[in-house]
Amino acid sequence: xxxxxxxxxxxxxxxxxxxxxxxxxxxxxxxxxxxxxxxxxxxxxxxxxxxxxxxxxxxxxxxxxxxxxxxxxxxxxxxxxxxxxxxxxxxxxxxxxxxxxxxxxxxxxxxxxxxxxxxxxxxxxxxxxxxxxxxxxxxxxxxxxxxxxxxxxxxxxxxxxxxxxxxxxxxxxxxxxxxxxxxxxxxxxxxxxxxxxxxxxxxxxxxxxxxxxxxxxxxxxxxxxxxxxxxxxxxxxxxxxxxxxxxxxxxx
Amino acid sequence: xxxxxxxxxxxxxxxxxxxxxxxxxxxxxxxxxxxxxxxxxxxxxxxxxxxxxxxxxxxxxxxxxxxxxxxxxxxxxxxxxxxxxxxxxxxxxxxxxxxxxxxxxxxxxxxxxxxxxxxxxxxxxxxxxxxxxxxxxxxxxxxxxxxxxxxxxxxxxxxxxxxxxxxxxxxxxxxxxxxxxxxxxxxxxxxxxxxxxxxxxxxxxxxxxxxxxxxxxxxxxxxxxxxxxxxxxxxxxxxxxxxxxxxxx
Numbered sequence: 001x002x003x004x005x006x007x008x009x010x011x012x013x014x015x016x017x018x019x020x021x022x023x024x025x026x027x028x029x030x031x032x033x034x035x036x037x038x039x040x041x042x043x044x045x046x047x048x049x050x051x052x053x054x055x056x057x058x059x060x061x062x063x064x065x066x067x068x069x070x071x072x073x074x075x076x077x078x079x080x081x082x083x084x085x086x087x088x089x090x091x092x093x094x095x096x097x098x099x100x101x102x103x104x105x106x107x108x109x110x111x112x113x114x115x116x117x118x119x120x121x122x123x124x125x126x127x128x129x130x131x132x133x134x135x136x137x138x139x140x141x142x143x144x145x146x147x148x149x150x151x152x153x154x155x156x157x158x159x160x161x162x163x164x165x166x167x168x169x170x171x172x173x174x175x176x177x178x179x180x181x182x183x184x185x186x187x188x189x190x191x192x193x194x195x196x197x198x199x200x201x202x203x204x205x206x207x208x209x210x211x212x213x214x215x216x217x218x219x220x221x222x223x224x225x226x227x228x229x230x231x232x233x234x235x236x237x238x239x240x241x242x243x244x245x246x247x248x249x250x251x252x
Numbered sequence: 253x254x255x256x257x258x259x260x261x262x263x264x265x266x267x268x269x270x271x272x273x274x275x276x277x278x279x280x281x282x283x284x285x286x287x288x289x290x291x292x293x294x295x296x297x298x299x300x301x302x303x304x305x306x307x308x309x310x311x312x313x314x315x316x317x318x319x320x321x322x323x324x325x326x327x328x329x330x331x332x333x334x335x336x337x338x339x340x341x342x343x344x345x346x347x348x349x350x351x352x353x354x355x356x357x358x359x360x361x362x363x364x365x366x367x368x369x370x371x372x373x374x375x376x377x378x379x380x381x382x383x384x385x386x387x388x389x390x391x392x393x394x395x396x397x398x399x400x401x402x403x404x405x406x407x408x409x410x411x412x413x414x415x416x417x418x419x420x421x422x423x424x425x426x427x428x429x430x431x432x433x434x435x436x437x438x439x440x441x442x443x444x445x446x447x448x449x450x451x452x453x454x455x456x457x458x459x460x461x462x463x464x465x466x467x468x469x470x471x472x473x474x475x476x477x478x479x480x481x482x483x484x485x486x487x488x489x490x491x492x493x494x495x496x497x498x499x500x501x
Contacts, residue, residue: 013494017376029373029411036372042289043296049311078415080357089352097347098334107346116350124356135299138335143295146331193269197258205255212256214308215275216268222304227254232301233332240318240325243272247279 006045007055012036015059023063030070031062034133038062043134058134065133073131085123088141092126093119095145103153114152122148199249207242214239275319283321290317290324298331372498373411375420379489382406382481386489402426404434407495414499416445422454422495424476436473440465440497451498457481457491465497 012035020028035058038044047061048054075081076088096118100110122145129144131137200211209228213219221239225232259265297314301307308315318325377385385404407422419441424434438452450465454473458480465471481491 013374013376016374017378025375025409025411029375029409029413032373033413041292043293046289046293046296046311046314049313082354082357085354085357086352089354090349093350094347095334101346102330102334111346111348115348116353120353120356127356132295135295136302139295139299139302139331142298142331142335146334193266196269196272209255211272212258215272216259216264217256218268220304220306220309221301222306225304231336232304233329233336236301236307236332237329240329243275243279243319244281246272247276247281250276 006039011055012039015055018056019059019063027063027066031059031066034062034066034130035059037130038132038134043132047134062133065135069131069133069137072137077127080127088126089119089123091138092122092141092145095142096122096149099146099149118145118149118152121152195250196246199246202249203242203245207238207245210235210238211242211246278316278319280320281322284323285321286324286327287317290314290321291327294327294331298328298335301328301332302336372496373413374494374496375407375409375411376495377407377493379492382489382493406493410443411497413497414448416448417443418447418450418497419443420495420497422493427475432479433475433477436476438463438465438471438473438495439469440471441468448499453496453498454494455496456493 016028016032016035019031035044038058044055044058047058051057072084075084093115096115097107097110100114101107105114125144125148126141132140200208203211206228210224213224213227214221219227221232221235224230225235228235230238259268293314297307297311300310305311307318318328385406403423403425405421406424407420409420411418411420419439421439423437423439425437427433427435436454438454440450440452441447447468449467451462452465452471452473453462454460456476459476461474463471463473478486481489481493483490
């Protein structure tokens, strides 16, 4: 199973051969292990999403990422350049702070205790990690920082575990308040479109606007962000919140 | 901001409702499962979202997982927000910027980057390139001893693997008395960095061999029968050559 690849070896070989032709063997030999690792961890499969010429497009993306970032990573991980690390650590410490404050931690405690410790820990993880070259640095590094923070939170929560009997009661209470999955919309044929239109009209104006633009006018999230003067992140958030709202309205 | 109303066109309205119903059907408000592959791919998807790619249309499978897992959805939104969202002045003001602590960079123990499970390099030459090497007007001469048959450089390359730059030359030499085989040798050396033993695997037509390269310099390979790579009339190479080198465990 370890050697199972979702694409034939000869397709990989011919794609890498075209990299060799275009950029030289030195680049091709650097790209190969990155590609193989990304195929094995599923990133390529996610990227491909049944796109035609997916491997070619993905390798182009890796090559682009390689040219953009391999010097940076040489400095970061091999030379351990102080200037680069100083700049990155500022970002890491801010992310650590933001993650904990968003989870309801006290800002003073986050600043004095958590940020110094977890910035160090996340930096060590980034120093040791392999960059995937199919993304910008920030989303990749942020995932590592976030995983480090959540590992810390899980370990801290284990130390203050709630007694098992109380946990059971709490779980039961939560279970009773969750929407029943059986209430989900199972049969679109029976759906009353008028009820759905009415439910859309009960959304907040901003969420209603996102739903209309997304589903009825088929705008991409970036276009909706431009139209509504919001960030793309806010549009995704409003979109998912809006359909959760709709489901709740229709279930009531 | 221009506000939109429901489309007047009935088809457009029906299509929109249908798309929305599909999403509502898949929406799960309590799913806590996140597939390992989705977690591994999250930075790629977040990167795409930040670049304005529409995840619903470009990554339908991942979008489906977003709808079906509340946990993945929350994680995705948090990541996009933390990386892009404008942070309120109140939060910025409470963040205390401290001098970077780079002590971890200079600890005595060396940093070990965990090796890739399959850290290998595959070099290849097409049949056309090999034909050129074989039938070049002047084949490269190895050494000054003219009693030897001339050697043919089948492949020459340099590559970086685990902080070492390796130089590789695969050569063939005609046999002194037999005309149906080629004597092969593989020369590997570390051009920069520390040499580590390698496992070589050569595939050329029907010829396959795997041999350990435990030291720098020449390593002889088994003899190659011409019939395994040439056509029946032995005047054209019909197979590409693939040489794979792996760092020995």
